[in-house]
Amino acid sequence: MQGDCWSVHVNEEVYEILRKLAREQDITMSQLTIKLILEEKAYREIYGYERMKIDEQENEEENFKL
Numbered sequence: 001m002q003g004d005c006w007s008v009h010v011n012e013e014v015y016e017i018l019r020k021l022a023r024e025q026d027i028t029m030s031q032l033t034i035k036l037i038l039e040e041k042a043y044r045e046i047y048g049y050e051r052m053k054i055d056e057q058e059n060e061e062e063n064f065k066l
Contacts (some may be wrong), residue, residue, distance in 0.1 A: 018032060018033075
């Protein structure tokens with residue numbers, strides 16, 4: 001297996017923080033990157049769903065007032 005390949009340049013401090021997180025979780029930097037991306041995607045989907053429900057409720061309340 002080849003070493004980690006990064007196409008994004010990050011500053012040295014951020015890189016060291018990410019390396020520390022990867023070491024703590026005993027995973028590679030690539031695995032950590034994928035994990036963070038998936039967690040962000042899941043968060044956005046959950047937040048988007050919750051926002052959609054709030055918008056629907058606000059629309060229903062607005063329609064009720066009319």
